[in-house]
Amino acid sequence: MTKQDQESVRAHIVRVAQAMDEAGFCPSKSGNVSARTDAGMIITPSGLPYKATTPADLVEIGFDGVVRAGKLRPSSEWPFHAAIYEARPDAKAIVHTHSPKATALACARRGIPAFHYMVAYCGGKDIRCADYATFGTDDLARNAVAGLEGRKAVLLANHGVIALGATLDGAYAIAAEVENLAGQYLALLAAGLEPVVLDDAEMARVGEKFAGYGKVG
Template identity: 45%
Template sequence: MNNLKERELVIEFSIKLNETNLSPLRSGNISVRGFEDNKEGFFITPSGKKYETLKPEDIVFLSLDEEKDFLAWFNSGKNPSSEWRFHQDIYKNKWEAKAIVHSHSPHATAVSTHRKSIPPFHYMIALAGGEDIKCAEYATFGSHELSVNIINALKDRKACLMANHGQVAFGENLSKAFELAQEVENICYQYVIALKMGQPKNLSLAEMNKILDKVKNYKSG
């Protein structure tokens, strides 16, 4: 089978969604950028299948121009995740995105219901790329509107919350995208604990800019 490596990676990290409780049952989805038949696109988890039952042939390839190829995958009988649209748009808008992890992780999902950005209460916020973690405005799952909202929330960032839904993170490979999603979940967990004591004291924008520079230099060094 062509692109076996990419398909197996998607399966491996999909199973980790359940094993790490980053996303329970069939929730969430995973994708990785790649090529098939000389088309640039991405490999994504299918719709409605339990992750532990996935086989390489279940993983769906979508091109970056999948609106035109809709009938091709529909007639194949392999339905991609219902959230394929925002995966496609992230790949089209973020050249540095090589893999995407979308999860309904418990604390990130809980925080997303407040529809607010996570402020810089902790310097680890910088791992997502900015001085805060934005929350994309609510829209129905799988919709074009949701995709637009996510792209807006990801401006200058690698992760965001999705209002009343969950979180999404991307990276230069699946391992790093998955790790970032775990970091976002942990940050949300800490934020929930901090709020029990009242409003936490936030770091200044000047301090966050210092930290963002340190994070950038650390990753490039």
């Protein structure tokens, strides 16, 4: 990656992180954003408000946790970013949010079933809720990788959301769609209605249509 390419990636990460913040997806400085590089990843720093974050504040780090460039500490969640990149060659960017509606479902340890065909936009027939583990740990990283198998998004029990994509914008779009779907699903549950779940065959057909429609994250 050339110096110019890295500068472009850094600026793009900051734009996505600030868009995430403006959308209300990261209360109290929560959440993080990263992009894959030739030597590891570039990730948002720990504890810095996104409105105050600049491209120079981002941290370049290897999958082994060794910081290659940056004066600040990397996000405490760098282990699951590293684990996902190592497990998923298709992942070029990761967005982690604590978006309110999806996090509410995660705190109930409840995934999102195929009540709407747009669930397939997130990579499969449903959006799983991964098992709980303490933030920043290898256990959480393993749980996240397992929950993302065959998917582009996962809820983290009592925590939040992870979305991955082939681009930063794609990963953010999936994170935003998870929040939208979570809101619709919660509205159905609050109304006492039982969602009608689309069957696996239909979700497979929808997935094929998304694959032909263009890049889905």
